[in-house]
Amino acid sequence: MARKLSMKDAINEAVDQEMTRDPTVIMMGEDIVGGAGASGEEDAWGGVLGVTKGLYAKHRNQMIDTPLSESAYVGAAIGAAACGLRPIAELMFVDFIGVCLDQVYNQAAKFRYMFGGKAETPLVIRAMCGAGFRAAAQHSQMLTPIFTHIPGLKVVCPSNAYDTKGLLIQSIRDNDPVIFLEHKNLYGHMSDVPEESYTIPFGEANVVREGKHATIVTYGQTVHRSVDAAAALTKDGVECEVIDLRTLSPIDWGTVIESVEKTGRLICVDEANPRCSIATDVSAHVAQEAFKALKGPIMMVTAPHTPVPFSPALEDIYIPTADAIASAVRKSMVR
Amino acid sequence: MTSENIIPLVMPKWGLSMKEGKLTAWHVEEGQVISPGQEIMDVETDKIANAVEAADGGPLRRRIGKLGEVYRVKALLGVLAPPEVSDAAIDEYVAGFRVPAASDEGEEDEGPIYLYAETPSGRLRYAERPGQGDPVIFIHGFGGDLNNWLFNIDAVTGSGSVYALDLPGHGGSTKAIAKPGLEALADAVQQFMAAKGLENAQLVAHSMGGAVAALVALRDNRLVKALTLIDTAGLGDEINSSYIDGFVAAESRRDLKPVVQLLFANADLVTRTMLDDLLKYKRLDGVHDALRGLAASMFREGRQTTVLAERLAKSSIPIQLVWGAKDAIIPVAHAKALPNARVEIVAEAGHMTQMEAAGLVNELIRAQAAH
Numbered sequence: 001m002a003r004k005l006s007m008k009d010a011i012n013e014a015v016d017q018e019m020t021r022d023p024t025v026i027m028m029g030e031d032i033v034g035g036a037g038a039s040g041e042e043d044a045w046g047g048v049l050g051v052t053k054g055l056y057a058k059h060r061n062q063m064i065d066t067p068l069s070e071s072a073y074v075g076a077a078i079g080a081a082a083c084g085l086r087p088i089a090e091l092m093f094v095d096f097i098g099v100c101l102d103q104v105y106n107q108a109a110k111f112r113y114m115f116g117g118k119a120e121t122p123l124v125i126r127a128m129c130g131a132g133f134r135a136a137a138q139h140s141q142m143l144t145p146i147f148t149h150i151p152g153l154k155v156v157c158p159s160n161a162y163d164t165k166g167l168l169i170q171s172i173r174d175n176d177p178v179i180f181l182e183h184k185n186l187y188g189h190m191s192d193v194p195e196e197s198y199t200i201p202f203g204e205a206n207v208v209r210e211g212k213h214a215t216i217v218t219y220g221q222t223v224h225r226s227v228d229a230a231a232a233l234t235k236d237g238v239e240c241e242v243i244d245l246r247t248l249s250p251i252d253w254g255t256v257i258e259s260v261e262k263t264g265r266l267i268c269v270d271e272a273n274p275r276c277s278i279a280t281d282v283s284a285h286v287a288q289e290a291f292k293a294l295k296g297p298i299m300m301v302t303a304p305h306t307p308v309p310f311s312p313a314l315e316d317i318y319i320p321t322a323d324a325i326a327s328a329v330r331k332s333m334v335r
Numbered sequence: 336m337t338s339e340n341i342i343p344l345v346m347p348k349w350g351l352s353m354k355e356g357k358l359t360a361w362h363v364e365e366g367q368v369i370s371p372g373q374e375i376m377d378v379e380t381d382k383i384a385n386a387v388e389a390a391d392g393g394p395l396r397r398r399i400g401k402l403g404e405v406y407r408v409k410a411l412l413g414v415l416a417p418p419e420v421s422d423a424a425i426d427e428y429v430a431g432f433r434v435p436a437a438s439d440e441g442e443e444d445e446g447p448i449y450l451y452a453e454t455p456s457g458r459l460r461y462a463e464r465p466g467q468g469d470p471v472i473f474i475h476g477f478g479g480d481l482n483n484w485l486f487n488i489d490a491v492t493g494s495g496s497v498y499a500l501d502l503p504g505h506g507g508s509t510k511a512i513a514k515p516g517l518e519a520l521a522d523a524v525q526q527f528m529a530a531k532g533l534e535n536a537q538l539v540a541h542s543m544g545g546a547v548a549a550l551v552a553l554r555d556n557r558l559v560k561a562l563t564l565i566d567t568a569g570l571g572d573e574i575n576s577s578y579i580d581g582f583v584a585a586e587s588r589r590d591l592k593p594v595v596q597l598l599f600a601n602a603d604l605v606t607r608t609m610l611d612d613l614l615k616y617k618r619l620d621g622v623h624d625a626l627r628g629l630a631a632s633m634f635r636e637g638r639q640t641t642v643l644a645e646r647l648a649k650s651s652i653p654i655q656l657v658w659g660a661k662d663a664i665i666p667v668a669h670a671k672a673l674p675n676a677r678v679e680i681v682a683e684a685g686h687m688t689q690m691e692a693a694g695l696v697n698e699l700i701r702a703q704a705a706h
Binding site for chain 2: 162196198199200
């Protein structure tokens, strides 16, 4: 598997292979075909950043451009899922979830429960998330905690192309609603990706780097910043373990607790706003389950409690930086 | 003196992904005369740790690599030179040494690492090292792939061409096997040899691959000049079914680790990266079915279903058996099954003898090739 692929191309390949494998897999979204019906449609742009480019030409009956109404097509996708298709609804930016939240958290997330386990909703909502793209406050949020709060939803946020392909295929084959969040700043990130289809199970964190002095728990874009921080800290003789959660619901508590029991220190890095976030969730769980293992304060490195700034200078310091992460690790080591 | 007599000792490249390695031990002192094949240092990568054998001989004039330091592949770690080369000439050589650029950006400059052959069994992945003379073909075992030979492929090049193959259901080869079993795997090896025009080959095969190689040899002795079978299947009916079942069933790093540790005499050799790579393989579509099908056919109810010992004992093909004394998968006692074979029992190796005693195994393969 010497082939490198970007995260963007990994998404495209996963959808392509699953549409070929299973004709009930369909995709709905705004401009995901782009120019269908016009001349040159096979060269259509394929979504706002070109992620679905070429899929319409290969799967004409499985790609549906929708009107600009998230509440309509997300609801339609949920209905189609309940009736036997495997729809992928592309929400373009996760920030648009507001107008269709009832369909998601009151309907899709509750069908299995409220129909006595007899209903399945094999739905994927794909959406871009995260800051650093100069896209301003309404197109840059990391809304993972909104979804992890809701039972009945599975929440995925990969950090690299390999995980993206495997987790997206797993999401499409899963029989429950999955919120699949793609960090737009990582679309160009390359890694080795097998040409064949493969799946990565939910609820399995990836230990990106092993270390014995401190545990950094994170996901998405900040995985890379945490690895940079860990590399910088080796100069001071500090070896950090970096855990990429990969899926936030379900979450791999076992790997987190095991690591903190080894290192005694926990630094939670989260691009979401600081209140009631993945960082607070992991911190609270570890404080409860592994309190005796802790040798220092749990540290949280998060975005501030503000909207994402449009000013590039401010946006750059809004996202947790490698420096901020390294300095939190040092603080956790002060007795 | 010129630098022509100076031979560099460099960081080896084990497998496709190795970019750098950590020097963890020196086994030779400055001034000592080194012979080819001697273990001269230990190197650790994120995948595996192993001893490095000298490719060349001569007096070790300089140890440059420092213990605990990480060096890029092909970085200079030491200098061999005859006594007539002056210290000044060696200093000059060391100062002027540049790590070859090819190892920086890798694959493109060195040609493709993996190749593919289209056969009636499907697409088969292989690695090739060209050469003149009778070929050597490496065949891995159950759940393995051609990278099981990362310490061997380059060490036995020099005479004939060298191939390492992924069997169907494994590595980068097709995962579909119409009728999973020994016959299908032997068919695939024969089809690969036909596709590449290979005959008169030494088949070097491990575990389940050993039974495959033996069957190929028994079917058509023009194809096979000699067999080197390592911890091989096919010589008796016992096999550790908890390994086979555990490997097929494992879905996480946690499940897989104790199973994979059974393969090695030294369980520390099982690294996180090794487990990650195995999980990546196991998670490919079709792998689970392929492994389950092969296990059901070849290792049914904890026994090996095909024992070729009697037929092999009557064969005129030279056979050498290499076995780790601590093999926890297939009992070392099976090495007694062939009175006509040359047998080498390796004290400090488990089931992965070609990795745990690479130097010795490479020597045996070279000796067999020279016959």
